[in-house]
Amino acid sequence: MKRSFAASLAMAMALFALPALAEPVKVVATFTILGDMVRQIGGDEVAVTTLVGPDGDAHVYEPTPADARALGAANLVVVNGLGMEGWIDRLVKASGYKGPVTVTSTGVKPIAGEEEHDEAGHEDHDHGHDHGAFDPHAWQSVANARIYADNILKGLVAAAPDKAANLRANHAAFKAKLDAVESEIKAALKPIPRKDRKIVTSHDAFGYYGKAYGVTFLAPVGMSTESEAAAGDIAKLIRQIKKEKIKAVFVENIADPRLLEQITRETSARIGGRVYSDALSAADGPAATYIDMMRHNLAQFTKALTPAS
Structure with missing residues (x-):
């Protein structure tokens, strides 16, 4: 009995001495296209919450209290910018989130869009939003999707530098998929x-x-x-x-x-x-x-x- 207790104690101490498994980066993405890109690049290193779900319309989305809680627990928030998510700045403020925000469209050459304003009649430029000054659907060009991928990688590496090697490998694999699908589009x-x-x-x-x-x-x-x-x-x-x-x-x-x-x-x-x-x-x-x-x-x-x- 003594030997059994001693063995159990030794095993418990050995387990305690092992380094804790690294927690995945908690990422909130505003809609499914961005959520998928984060998953492709993040792989097992991320846990992604997507606010606007499949077949959902991010233009008219109404955030919920659960969304605010998700932001409050996040390590990184990923948005499109270009006025796509007119509600995101209010949600960030309501959630108390103070962490980094990756704007995936940063570096994209935007197409001019309709000039729209928020409810107060003014434009809000936080996190790259221009509320309709530009067409926000930049991901429809695969060349722009590559820019999105680069921005997501940058945000993830900044949030979890210890995971950089895996993130960069996943990013390279995703970029190869983008190259392949763009070749298919042009050929077809x-x-x-x-x-x-x-x-x-x-x-x-x-x-x-x-x-x-x-x-x-x-x-x-x-x-x-x-x-x-x-x-x-x-x-x-x-x-x-x-x-x-x-x-x-x-x-x-x-x-x-x-x-x-x-x-x-x-x-x-x-x-x-x-x-x-x-x-x-x-x-x-x-x-x-x-x-x-x-x-x-x-x-x-x-x-x-x-x-x-």
């Missing part, structure tokens, strides 16, 4: 004449994609889903669809399909498959990761744009 679109690359979507979320890959995107609603389409704008878009015989019309996963259904009733266009702009799908859906989203959208676009043989 190359056979389609540029004049035929015209697509209608629910809201104006694909400006960076269009600029990067030579596709013209038209939308009845502006950069933010908070905007409402004016009757004159809808009529103008319908006339353009008819005149140019545009066939590719897509509803985004975050959008109400009724407006596009009205447009298709008045034109020869047909609504194609669902595409993903501001949010990923659930884990069992076709766009569970950023890479999956870009591949899924590409397949939908090219199917609609390629003439039937």
Whole structure:
């Protein structure tokens, strides 16, 4: 009995002497696309909480008390910037979070957007937000996604320098995936004449994609889903669809399909498959990761744009 007690005591002391397992970095990301990028780069070194979930609309999101608690416990907060999350500064303040904030769009060359203001009628420039001065959907260009990845790596390494080697290895692997998917996009679109690359979507979320890959995107609603389409704008878009015989019309996963259904009733266009702009799908859906989203959208676009043989 004495030997058993002594052995147990020795084992307990040995376990106590072992270095404690390193805790993962607690990261809060504002929406699913950023959350996935953090997971790709962070791997097992991070525990990610995403505020706006799958198929959620970050433009109109209303933070909850649980979100404030998540920020309060975080080591790092990751946001898009460019006015995407008009609510994030208020949430940071309400949560009492004092830690670092990584703005993933830092270094992106932004596309000009609609000039919008917050409820008080002024612009808030904290954490890189301009509330509508720029198109916030910069991740739709894979070249910009590389910038996002670099900014996320920088934020994670600053938060946990002891994990830098693993983080950099994961980052390199993710950048290789980005390179591969961008090559696929360019190769798939190359056979389609540029004049035929015209697509209608629910809201104006694909400006960076269009600029990067030579596709013209038209939308009845502006950069933010908070905007409402004016009757004159809808009529103008319908006339353009008819005149140019545009066939590719897509509803985004975050959008109400009724407006596009009205447009298709008045034109020869047909609504194609669902595409993903501001949010990923659930884990069992076709766009569970950023890479999956870009591949899924590409397949939908090219199917609609390629003439039937």
